[in-house]
Structure formats: C-alpha cells, structure tokens
Amino acid sequence: MSSKRRIGILTGGGDCPGLNAVIRAAVKYGVTQLGWEIIGIHDSFNGLLTTPFETTAMTRDAVRGILTRGGTILGTTNRGDPFAFPMKQADGTTTVVDRSQELREALSTLAIEGLICIGGDGTMRIAHQLSQLGIKVVGVPKTIDNDIGSTEVTFGFNTAVQVATDAIDRLHSTAESHDRVMVAEVMGRDCGWIALHAGIASGADVILIPELPYNIEHVCEKILRRQAAGRFFSIVVVAEGAVPVGGEASHLGVNTPGGMPRFGGAGHHVAAIIEEQTHLETRVTVLGHLLRGGTPSTFDRLLATRFGCAAARLIQQEGWGRMVAIQADTIIDVPLDEAIRHTKNVHPNGEIVQTGRALGIEFGA
Numbered sequence: 001m002s003s004k005r006r007i008g009i010l011t012g013g014g015d016c017p018g019l020n021a022v023i024r025a026a027v028k029y030g031v032t033q034l035g036w037e038i039i040g041i042h043d044s045f046n047g048l049l050t051t052p053f054e055t056t057a058m059t060r061d062a063v064r065g066i067l068t069r070g071g072t073i074l075g076t077t078n079r080g081d082p083f084a085f086p087m088k089q090a091d092g093t094t095t096v097v098d099r100s101q102e103l104r105e106a107l108s109t110l111a112i113e114g115l116i117c118i119g120g121d122g123t124m125r126i127a128h129q130l131s132q133l134g135i136k137v138v139g140v141p142k143t144i145d146n147d148i149g150s151t152e153v154t155f156g157f158n159t160a161v162q163v164a165t166d167a168i169d170r171l172h173s174t175a176e177s178h179d180r181v182m183v184a185e186v187m188g189r190d191c192g193w194i195a196l197h198a199g200i201a202s203g204a205d206v207i208l209i210p211e212l213p214y215n216i217e218h219v220c221e222k223i224l225r226r227q228a229a230g231r232f233f234s235i236v237v238v239a240e241g242a243v244p245v246g247g248e249a250s251h252l253g254v255n256t257p258g259g260m261p262r263f264g265g266a267g268h269h270v271a272a273i274i275e276e277q278t279h280l281e282t283r284v285t286v287l288g289h290l291l292r293g294g295t296p297s298t299f300d301r302l303l304a305t306r307f308g309c310a311a312a313r314l315i316q317q318e319g320w321g322r323m324v325a326i327q328a329d330t331i332i333d334v335p336l337d338e339a340i341r342h343t344k345n346v347h348p349n350g351e352i353v354q355t356g357r358a359l360g361i362e363f364g365a
Contacts, residue, residue, distance in 0.1 A: 114138065119140075142154050159299075206219050271283070306331055
C-alpha cells in the first residue's frame, strides 16, 4: 500500500454544470498541494462494481482545461445505487440487489481510504448509508433543482436558471408576434425553484410549481383577462412536477428497477387545456436537459471550486460522514444525516412567491 493518502472521487445522479469544476479543485488541491493520490471512479458507484474496475488516476494533467466544461469527465448515472443495484436476470427481467459489501471490498482492493461523493439528495443518501457501514465519505451537494436543505444554494442552479430565463426571453418575442400562448416546461420534479426564479426574471404571466397545486380555471381566467386588456399573448412557465388540484404529476413511461420516475408532459397537459378552454393558439417548449448542459456560469464555477477545495480540507480534518455546504456566503459542513433530513421546497407564502403575486403573476392556486 502506498504511503500517500489515496482518495476516490465520483459524481452521481444527473449531470449539471459545475461538476468538473469540483473535480478540478479537489484534484489540484489534493494532488498538487497535499501530495495525495486521487482516483476517479467512473459512472458513479458503478465503476467499483464492474470487472475490471473502471477508474482513472486523477493527475493534474487529467483535470487541465475542464473548468468550463459541462457534464462530468467521470460520467454519472442515477441507476447505480449499491444498496439497490439493478441486475438483469437470465429470463430478461431486472431485479435489485444489495451490492454494498462488494463496494466495500473494491475500496479495500484499490487501497482507497475514503470517497468524495458529488451528487444530489439521492447520492447524499447513499453516501450516508455507506458512512453507516463504516466507509469514509465526504459529500459535495449538486443539483440544478436547488432542493438540498442544508445548503443555501447548490451549484448548477444558477446556470439552469440563466438558460431557462434566456429561453423564455426568446419566447416573448415570438409569442407577441403571433398572439400566442407560449408554455415553457422546465425541470423541477418536486421543487419549483427553477420555474419560480426564471419565471419572475423573464416576466412570465403564469408560473406553476409542485408546491402550489394549480386550478387550471384560474390559469385560463388570467390569460383571458390579458386578452381583454389588449395583451394578446401570454407566457406560462411550468415545472415538470407541477400538479393540478386533486391530481398527480405527469409521468413519461414506466419507472425502471433501480431508477427514478421519469417526469414529463406537464407542459403539454397544461397547454392542451388552455387551448381548449380559451380557444387561443398555444404552443409548448420543453427545455428539459438543456438546463443541465453547457458551460457553467461564473457563480457556479466559483461555488463548485470552493466546494471542491472544502471537501479536501474536510478530509484533512478527518471530517468523514459530513457534507460541505454554504450558508451566508460562508462554506461550512454538516453531518450527512442532517443534509438528507429535509428537502428544501419553495414556501407557498415565501418572499419570492409574494413578489410574484405582487407583480400579478398567476400561480393557479
């Protein structure tokens, strides 16, 4: 076994802008300044559950030029939970099995002391479970949904909001030119932060989010009031997890074993009813994975870099079983069990929602 500290690093769940900036910062600090070996694990935890292992030595050269790149050079997946791993059987069916002990053995074989796990609430939950098994783990929160409760903001969110805002801005001109209702569907399974921020920033007329079940009648009334006032177009922003009163969120296809439900169709559902009830031409733009891709914003690059360095410092301090976070523009760390305890939802009467209502935005509630 090498006398150097050997640390693994991986990215889990959906990709988002800023992941590479975290990897770069952790490697530049850990390898160059602290003299560690850092081993990149491919495709989340899956790289430790394959034969042979799928890993890469993360030298300084390996992270050169990745600060501005979207996605993750290590690859990622949301179907790699080692505690509920999807395995295809001989008869073609898929079952989930617990492979956490295999993961522990893989870390021992590779002489990896501990892991830096970069991901959202699902990855942080897995990291906490691994920590309970005695595996050394430090968490770094990421999600464009901005829904991890122990940190004020997660990297990826700022970029996603900017992309959504730019797109909705472009919809304004074509909506006004053709006197149409334009529905923009954005990501947001359980939390409506992207829809809320981008909707207000782009001057939307209606914003529908999961935290505020909507009455479609209220939405249509808002659009018809605009028509009566001589405003012959409307912009409706819909989070993919938005739900009608007494209904449920729209889903695409069937959940696969070990995977997450596929949300989608909310925008088309809302648009169809608007067109039916108002007799106005209504078009839908689904931004979807556009919000995850591309170059991270300056804010997200900086936050991700701060998180990467903070994760290495936390390991220096033997702060295993904790997650880095930001509060009041200061990097802190919290226990993993606290990090996953609560989802950070939009408060139905919070200040940002009140701001939207003060501007006359209809939330359908």
